[in-house]
Amino acid sequence: MAAAPPILQLRNIVKSFGSLNAVDGVSLDIEEGELFTIVGPSGSGKTTLIRLLVGMDKPTAGDILLRGKRINDVPANKRPTCMVFQSLALFPHMSVGENVEYSAKCKGIGKKERRQRAAECLKLSHLPQSYYDKAVTQCSGGERQRVALARALAFNPEILFFDEPLSAIDYRLRKTLEKELKDIQRETGKTFVYITHSLEEAMVMSDRIGVMREGKLSQVGSPATIYTQPENRFVTEFMGEVNSLPVRLADDGKLHCETLDASFEPPAGMPPGFSRGVLIVRPENVAISDDAAPAGSENLIRGELFNEYLLGSRIQYQVRSGAMVFLIEELRADAVARLPGAEVTLSWQPGDSMVFPE
Amino acid sequence: MGTIDRLLTRRLLAAYIAVILVIMYVPMVIVGLASISKSRFFLFPMRRTSSKWYEMTWDSLQVHESFLTSLTIAVCVALISVILAFFGALAYARYDWRGRKLFQQVLLIPIFFPQAVLGLALQLWFNSIGIQMSWQSTVFAQLVWIVPIVTLVIAIQAYGYDSAVEEAAYDLGASRWQIFRTITLPLLGPGIFAGFLFAVLLSWGNFPLAYFTSGADVTVPEWLYGKMIGGYTPMVPAVGLITVVLGGIILAVGLTINGMLQRRD
Numbered sequence A: 001m002a003a004a005p006p007i008l009q010l011r012n013i014v015k016s017f018g019s020l021n022a023v024d025g026v027s028l029d030i031e032e033g034e035l036f037t038i039v040g041p042s043g044s045g046k047t048t049l050i051r052l053l054v055g056m057d058k059p060t061a062g063d064i065l066l067r068g069k070r071i072n073d074v075p076a077n078k079r080p081t082c083m084v085f086q087s088l089a090l091f092p093h094m095s096v097g098e099n100v101e102y103s104a105k106c107k108g109i110g111k112k113e114r115r116q117r118a119a120e121c122l123k124l125s126h127l128p129q130s131y132y133d134k135a136v137t138q139c140s141g142g143e144r145q146r147v148a149l150a151r152a153l154a155f156n157p158e159i160l161f162f163d164e165p166l167s168a169i170d171y172r173l174r175k176t177l178e179k180e181l182k183d184i185q186r187e188t189g190k191t192f193v194y195i196t197h198s199l200e201e202a203m204v205m206s207d208r209i210g211v212m213r214e215g216k217l218s219q220v221g222s223p224a225t226i227y228t229q230p231e232n233r234f235v236t237e238f239m240g241e242v243n244s245l246p247v248r249l250a251d252d253g254k255l256h257c258e259t260l261d262a263s264f265e266p267p268a269g270m271p272p273g274f275s276r277g278v279l280i281v282r283p284e285n286v287a288i289s290d291d292a293a294p295a296g297s298e299n300l301i302r303g304e305l306f307n308e309y310l311l312g313s314r315i316q317y318q319v320r321s322g323a324m325v326f327l328i329e330e331l332r333a334d335a336v337a338r339l340p341g342a343e344v345t346l347s348w349q350p351g352d353s354m355v356f357p358e
Numbered sequence B: 001m002g003t004i005d006r007l008l009t010r011r012l013l014a015a016y017i018a019v020i021l022v023i024m025y026v027p028m029v030i031v032g033l034a035s036i037s038k039s040r041f042f043l044f045p046m047r048r049t050s051s052k053w054y055e056m057t058w059d060s061l062q063v064h065e066s067f068l069t070s071l072t073i074a075v076c077v078a079l080i081s082v083i084l085a086f087f088g089a090l091a092y093a094r095y096d097w098r099g100r101k102l103f104q105q106v107l108l109i110p111i112f113f114p115q116a117v118l119g120l121a122l123q124l125w126f127n128s129i130g131i132q133m134s135w136q137s138t139v140f141a142q143l144v145w146i147v148p149i150v151t152l153v154i155a156i157q158a159y160g161y162d163s164a165v166e167e168a169a170y171d172l173g174a175s176r177w178q179i180f181r182t183i184t185l186p187l188l189g190p191g192i193f194a195g196f197l198f199a200v201l202l203s204w205g206n207f208p209l210a211y212f213t214s215g216a217d218v219t220v221p222e223w224l225y226g227k228m229i230g231g232y233t234p235m236v237p238a239v240g241l242i243t244v245v246l247g248g249i250i251l252a253v254g255l256t257i258n259g260m261l262q263r264r265d
């Protein structure tokens, strides 16, 4: 792949509110035509960052470069970027068509051309042309999403930003809209920067993901990298529920967990100089067995099954061992009928576990 | 049993509303009756009716002048207060600035201040800085009381919509002036209109502030008061009734226009 220059570069961006650094030294390159997702828990600074990028606020420090040009001081209405707000911010006193044509009207583009562009954008965002004259206040939640998208597309921005526009939409419609968004991004070849607090959403859509925590980017990478090689405990735990064991490196080279009074084989990728921290195993990497000592397994733990949940195609167990509760997940097709209270053995391959220093 | 209960409730409610209406409107009816009594003083039951008091009212120069004065004051007050209150409401509800909390509290004071005291205070103040009092000083005095009220009316409207719409417009390339014209003004429109109507009606019926600050100019409520004190004729209830009917017409026309504005959206 030819190394095209990044469309947007962030250099050490800081935004302070009083003594709080809501964005705290973010550096990042966003490539032309990619769908980049910023994920992070509530309050991690996602909205603050995106507002800096569209020009709604000014960074306290750092530089923003659009195609190599510093745009820190360019106001939002002069930037070729556009944002879909968390609240959508549709103009309630205008029809769908007037909303979509708003940017063109501000630019003084003629009625006929505006109308034609609006029709294209309605089509792109899967709205029937008959909606042109409909009042936005009469649209359903999903339709309003689409109007907001059409309005932003009509602006023809170089980068389109989204601030959790789907957070208030029910699960199934959200899935549909996520797919549509991804399709539109491919079709138009535009750069999309998407914010969400749901890693699942990020995984489905993104070319790359940046995980944000307390104003900093914790890790940036492809969905696969983030999933298989999380760089720290935060990213790992943010991915979903995991089993975390406090461990310490014992003299015999094994990881000792005091809570369970058990020792585990360390993974090959244990950071050098590790002495104490957490051992993390994903639920789907823990094998569950009725045998006391299943063949070819290491890292055995005995426990009592006390809960099971059906999650569609998968099944999840909770197993209590000493003072700890383990979460195990397996495919329903592989599952054996077990009763709560059953004695089971848990095990995992050392290569499937991760350790992070405290 | 349930239906009987419900029937009873409905009847009691109807009776209650009827009583309230009677209590509220009987005085108006009596004013109406008093204005058509042939004799100078109102005695019940009325012996003979006449429309002569209305004819005299129609011909009276004093009454004409007072209506003109009241109307001029009301229109001036409404126009000025809507303009001031529009920006006040934005400062009240929209923009975050140092001192906003204080502004929100100070703004309320003139509304709760007894109007007679406020009128007297303004009169003393006008005197001490040597201002010749006339209908213009009454406009000023009423503004002190009405601007805060209109500000609140418009501020409620400003709270009623998502402030992100202005940012969205800005992000879509609109200039400050375009945002003002195409977003802020239309969204605040109903509030501005309601505020205007409020201002006209409050000014039209206001007595204490005018009494203290209008100098030689006489507004309708002042004229009524003057006649009550000395020289009562049924012209007083006649003018009173005309005032109320005019106020009602202004209100009705206003509400109709407002309804039409809203339906257009």
Ligand SMILES: Nc1ncnc2c1ncn2[C@@H]1O[C@H](COP(=O)(O)OP(=O)(O)OP(=O)(O)O)[C@@H](O)[C@H]1O
Pocket (backbone or CB within 6 Å): A017, A022, A040, A041, A042, A043, A044, A045, A046, A047, A048, A049, A197
């Ligand atoms: N205008 C402001 N003044 C003061 N503090 C602010 C302001 N805007 C944001 N903050 C603070 O900055 C931090 C980050 O807020 P931000 O809105 O960026 O979070 P977020 O990641 O978008 O969260 P969410 O997922 O809940 O939307 C929060 O602690 C917030 O309280």
Ligand SMILES: [Mg+2]
Pocket (backbone or CB within 6 Å): A046, A047, A048, A086, A163
């Ligand atoms: Mg946010």
